[in-house]
């Protein structure tokens with residue numbers, strides 16, 4: 259493949275990019291615009307960017323909203339209850355067909371890497387087995403990391419710890435947890451220690467649903483970060499949601515940030531999900547309930563954005579468009595300055611690559627797998643503002659998805 263007139267991020271020049279054997283073989287700066295010839299792909303000055311990454315989604319529950327009942331309160335806990343009603347209706351065929359539909363949405367919007375949480379609080383572990391099988395079956399088309407996620411608790415659900423360990427033995431890549439859902443603070447702390455020990459025993463990554471509540475007393479993040487620090491595993495550990503941090507006292511946060519920085523753990527925020535699920539017990543003023551993304555980022559801590567849900571018991575919208583999530587995230591976290599906009603795509607690309615631990619094979623660099631997306635815009639700022647379409651997604655040198663840009667039929671009002 260020979261691509262001409264491509265723009266790269268943080269760079270006003272045009273580039274010619276060659277791909278051989280599925281790898282980027284050369285990336286050369288052009289002198290002005292080149293005229294295309296047969297067999298070349300003319301990027302027309304559009305942005306060629308590393309693929310989008312969905313670092314936090316629940317594929318097992320996707321597309322089940324309203325089955326058998328809708329979440330009327332809009333709270334996390336009612337979502338867990340509704341999902342618990344849906345679980346007995348699961349079958350491998352049901353999960354597979356919903357996952358395929360959801361993957362199509364994600365792939366059509368430029369996603370090539372996914373980390374999915376899969377509920378292990380089910381004695382049959384059907385979701386976990388089905389997702390591990392799909393991960394292996396689809397490895398030519400999409401990268402999936404499976405998190406063994408104990409939705410109803412490790413220590414508060416019957417045999418929760420055993421099920422979690424069985425899920426790891428069955429092939430999960432990442433160990434999850436939900437300390438704020440355990441019955442007591444003591445059980446929450448113990449659950450974090452249990453999951454860290456399992457990750458060490460099986461040499462796995464960690465991604466914990468941590469403090470997903472408005473309760474400022476929910477302080478499991480400090481336990482997770484300290485465990486990561488003492489076991490020297492920070493870069494392999496992720497804290498997801500951490501919405502309680504929105505409500506922490508600033509003095510406590512200043513102490514906490516010291517530990518977070520030293521631990522080197524990663525953060526994932528799901529702003530559309532959290533703005534919907536949190537603040538539900540407030541009247542007015544009403545908290546936003548999204549973690550301190552701007553402050554974490556300013557402190558040099560790795561943060562990225564995920565969608566979390568697509569039409570599930572927790573959130574009944576969602577469409578696989580990470581640019582929408584990014585747009586919400588920057589608004590809610592008040593990251594609306596020029597610098598924020600000019601680097602905005604980091605939050606759905608490079609930062610997530612660090613969280614997933616895939617940096618070595620990710621990015622537009624000679625020698626790396628030739629995986630990229632072509633966006634209908636020139637730079638981070640314009641892509642964010644216009645919510646640009648992903649025109650093409652190429653994975654290891656092969657076209658995964660290609661789209662015709664939308665065409666306006668009715669003539670514009672003004673000629674310019």
Ligand code: 17E
Pocket residue numbers: 316334409436467470531566567572
């Ligand atoms: N489960 C959970 O505990 N939290 C969420 N945000 C979702 C599922 C979507």
Ligand code: FE2
Pocket residue numbers: 314315316375467498566
């Ligand atoms: Fe989640």
